[in-house]
Amino acid sequence: xxxxxxxNAERIKLFTTRSPLWSAVAVAVLSLGLAAxxxxxxxxxxxxxxxxxxxxxxxxxxxVLMILSSLTVTNEYRxxxxxxxxxxxxxxxxxxxxxxxxxxxxxxxxxxxxxxxSIAVARSDPHEWGLVGAITLYAMLASVLAVGVGALLRASxxxxxxxxxxPLVVEPMLANMPKMGTQVGPYLPFxxxxxxxxxxxxxxxxxxxxxxxxxxVYFAVVTAVVFAAALVVINRRDA
Amino acid sequence: xxxxxxLAGLTKVFGSTRAVDGLTCSIEPGMxxxxxxxxxxxxxxTMRMILGLDRPTSGTATIDGKSYRELADPxxxxxxxxxAKQVHPNRSVRAHLQWIAATNRLSAARVDEVLDMVGxxxxxxxxxxxxxxxxxxxxxxxxxxLGDPPVLLFDxxxxxxxxxxxxxxxxxxxxxxxxxRTVFVSSHLLAEMSNTADRLVVIGxxxxxxxxxxxxxxxxxxxxxxxxPQLDLLRQVLxxxxxxxxxxxxxxxxxxxxxxSEVVGELAAKNGITLxxxxxxxxxxxxAYMKLTDDAVQYRAVT
Numbered sequence: 001x002x003x004x005x006x007x008n009a010e011r012i013k014l015f016t017t018r019s020p021l022w023s024a025v026a027v028a029v030l031s032l033g034l035a036a037x038x039x040x041x042x043x044x045x046x047x048x049x050x051x052x053x054x055x056x057x058x059x060x061x062x063x064v065l066m067i068l069s070s071l072t073v074t075n076e077y078r079x080x081x082x083x084x085x086x087x088x089x090x091x092x093x094x095x096x097x098x099x100x101x102x103x104x105x106x107x108x109x110x111x112x113x114x115x116x117x118s119i120a121v122a123r124s125d126p127h128e129w130g131l132v133g134a135i136t137l138y139a140m141l142a143s144v145l146a147v148g149v150g151a152l153l154r155a156s157x158x159x160x161x162x163x164x165x166x167p168l169v170v171e172p173m174l175a176n177m178p179k180m181g182t183q184v185g186p187y188l189p190f191x192x193x194x195x196x197x198x199x200x201x202x203x204x205x206x207x208x209x210x211x212x213x214x215x216x217v218y219f220a221v222v223t224a225v226v227f228a229a230a231l232v233v234i235n236r237r238d239a
Numbered sequence: 240x241x242x243x244x245x246l247a248g249l250t251k252v253f254g255s256t257r258a259v260d261g262l263t264c265s266i267e268p269g270m271x272x273x274x275x276x277x278x279x280x281x282x283x284x285t286m287r288m289i290l291g292l293d294r295p296t297s298g299t300a301t302i303d304g305k306s307y308r309e310l311a312d313p314x315x316x317x318x319x320x321x322x323a324k325q326v327h328p329n330r331s332v333r334a335h336l337q338w339i340a341a342t343n344r345l346s347a348a349r350v351d352e353v354l355d356m357v358g359x360x361x362x363x364x365x366x367x368x369x370x371x372x373x374x375x376x377x378x379x380x381x382x383x384x385l386g387d388p389p390v391l392l393f394d395x396x397x398x399x400x401x402x403x404x405x406x407x408x409x410x411x412x413x414x415x416x417x418x419x420r421t422v423f424v425s426s427h428l429l430a431e432m433s434n435t436a437d438r439l440v441v442i443g444x445x446x447x448x449x450x451x452x453x454x455x456x457x458x459x460x461x462x463x464x465x466x467x468p469q470l471d472l473l474r475q476v477l478x479x480x481x482x483x484x485x486x487x488x489x490x491x492x493x494x495x496x497x498x499x500s501e502v503v504g505e506l507a508a509k510n511g512i513t514l515x516x517x518x519x520x521x522x523x524x525x526x527a528y529m530k531l532t533d534d535a536v537q538y539r540a541v542t
Contacts, residue, residue: 002312002344009341016334017327080325083292084382087319088342090291090308238293 006089006098014072014102023068027114030064031056035118050131051199053122057114058199062139063164065111069103069143070150070159077154086239093231100147100227104140111139134197137216142193145223151230166190172202182206189222241268241419242316242389244289248298251284251445258284260445261298266423266438268389271416273436273453274425275528281445282425283321286394290319302390314343318383319392323375328368332359332378335367339382353381373404380411390421397431409435429528433457441528463500466492466516467507476510477503492516 014020034056035048042048073096076082089095115132119125146163153159167190175185185191185206192215194203208215244266251259259281266272276282287293289300291307299306302317310316326335336350354360357377362370370378376396383391393412397405412435416422426432432439432453439456441449449456464487467473474493477484482502485494495503500517507514 005342005344009338012334012338012341013327013330016330016338018329075327079327080322081327083287083321084325084339085342086292087290087317088314088339090310090313236294238287 003094003098006091006094007101009088010072010095010098010102014106017075019068019071019075020106023064024110027057027061027064027110028117030060031114031118032121034060035122039122039124047124048122050119050122050124050128051197053118053124054115054131054135054197055199055201057111057118058135058138058194058197059168059201061114062107062111062135062142063167065107065139066142066146066163067160069100069107069146070163071156072099072103073147073150074154074156074159078156083239092234092239096147096151096227096231096234100144103143103147107143108136108140112136131198134216135199138193138197138219141216141220141223145226148223148227148230151234152226175203187218189219192216193219242303242421243267244390244421244423245301245304246285246289246298247301249285249288249295249300250297251281251288251293252296257445259288259295262442262445262447263298264440264447264450266421266440268421269416269419270437271412271422271424271435272438272440273432274423274440274442275429275432276425276427276442276448278427280427280442282427282442283394284445285442286319286321286392286423286425289392290317290321312343312386314339314345314386314388316386316388317390317392318386318388319394320376320379320383320396321392321394323372323379326367326375326378329366331364332367332370333363335378336382336385340385343386345385349385349387353384356384357381372399373401376400376404376408380408389419391415391423393422393424395425395427397426405431462520463495463498463503464492464516464518464520465495465503465507465514467512467514469512472510473507473512476506476512480506494520 031054035053038052038055039048076085085095086092112132112135115135119128119131146159149162150159153162171188171190175181175188175191177184181204185203186208191203192208194201195208196212196216196219198212210218246262246264249259249262250257262281262285274282274285284293285300288295289302289307302310307313307317333350333354336353337347340347340350351360354363357380359374359377359381362374367375367378376399380393380396383393396408396412400408412422412424416437424432424435436453438452439449440447441456465473470491470493474484477493477495482498483496485496487494500519504514504517
């Protein structure tokens with residue numbers, strides 16, 4: 001089967017609905033809005049730190065991109081379109097990989113643009129290529145994770161709820177639980193991703209069992225496990 | 240050379256239900272084969288297994304000797320319409336066909352060609368969700384024709400269509416078969432199939448009931464109604480000639496099965512029997528179908 005053909009088809013699918021546009025607008029409002037507000041209210045000497053300027057895209061923008069990614073799968077299950085897809089490309093592994101690649105590329109490029117734009121809006125140090133790269137990588141992995149979650153759950157409502165609650169509510173809550181927080185915290189996937197991108201949010205600082213690179217490898221491993229489970233499930237079940 | 244669909248012991252079990260039960264038959268090229276059975280008989284499940292969507296519990300479904308999943312660029316081999324509402328409601332009609340074409344490396348020009356074939360060129364820019372059922376059906380058929388495949392499967396393609404739409408689908412299926420393609424069409428309406436199909440595969444409760452030509456199936460169901468003042472003598476004559484006879488209690492007439500009205504008339508004349516009526520029964524086709532599938536209807540209203 002043609003890998004290029006499957007990728008091309010998924011690219012056409014993504015850009016012939018309005019969801020990428022709406023997601024892009026929502027992410028831009030969240031990212032640039034938070035960057036601008038923080039820049040206005042910054043105290044002390046010097047401009048806003050780039051890590052703080054990028055908080056909007058990292059904390060709220062990436063989950064929106066994750067929702068967009070999971071919808072590329074769950075929307076097809078809702079309309080029955082997934083059957084048309086599997087009839088055109090019977091290799092289901094190829095279908096899901098193509099969806100993940102297209103979602104990750106879109107999320108990665110858009111996240112990179114948003115980090116750069118946030119830094120510009122906040123008038124922070126513009127030479128933060130490390131930060132741009134880190135958040136891009138995080139957004140790409142998160143999109144692959146979201147495609148896997150979408151394929152496992154099939155229902156949009158469930159996938160959206162999980163993808164919002166997991167990074168924004170469940171992990172910060174577990175991380176901040178008295179006593180348990182310090183034991184569970186180092187193994188929370190999104191807490192690890194935030195160590196890697198150096199954006200401070202609701203996670204307290206723990207002694208991580210691995211360094212920043214180890215943290216993103218850990219997040220990538222979690223993503224790979226979820227995505228592999230999704231591949232096994234879609235190949236087994238009747239469409 | 241045409242391409243055959245072959246089912247061998249095809250079986251699908253959902254929990255304790257045998258939705259498709261040991262189906263063996265072949266569907267031949269150059270003709271329309273009707274796939275007939277009451278609702279819930281397993282027609283859709285069978286088609287889904289042919290298309291590699293559902294995994295058979297046992298048995299095989301092959302196209303040109305290969306399972307669907309083994310076909311490279313399957314849309315160039317098989318086109319199918321399962322459910323006309325299988326579209327993204329906000330994607331345009333043309334874009335819907337464009338992504339399908341892209342999966343099998345079919346040209347953009349082909350998209351315009353099939354749009355033209357089904358008469359949707361004027362609404363190509365409209366969102367697929369705004370189409371009427373008839374137009375959605377045409378879009379589904381356009382998608383099935385994209386790869387110019389030698390094999391076509393349609394699941395209840397005329398359901399919910401107006402008379403003009405029905406005639407269009409019927410003509411299309413006839414012409415596709417006329418081009419030497421294998422056309423497999425499911426329906427729960429016998430009358431529809433007797434107009435369109437050359438052969439019939441009849442199933443009930445997942446089991447094969449008949450695989451035969453329409454002419455033979457109709458002949459099997461043919462009956463002649465005879466009224467006569469010498470009914471007993473007529474019955475005796477017909478029975479001696481080896482012809483099956485039923486009593487029609489209400490009208491004091493005989494229903495003769497498996498013999499044309501000419502045969503009955505000539506037998507009566509030879510024996511000097513007066514006839515008051517000699518007529519072929521039009522409704523008997525439906526009756527025969529009902530009788531055949533009677534035990535096989537899974538759900539029915541209690542009357």
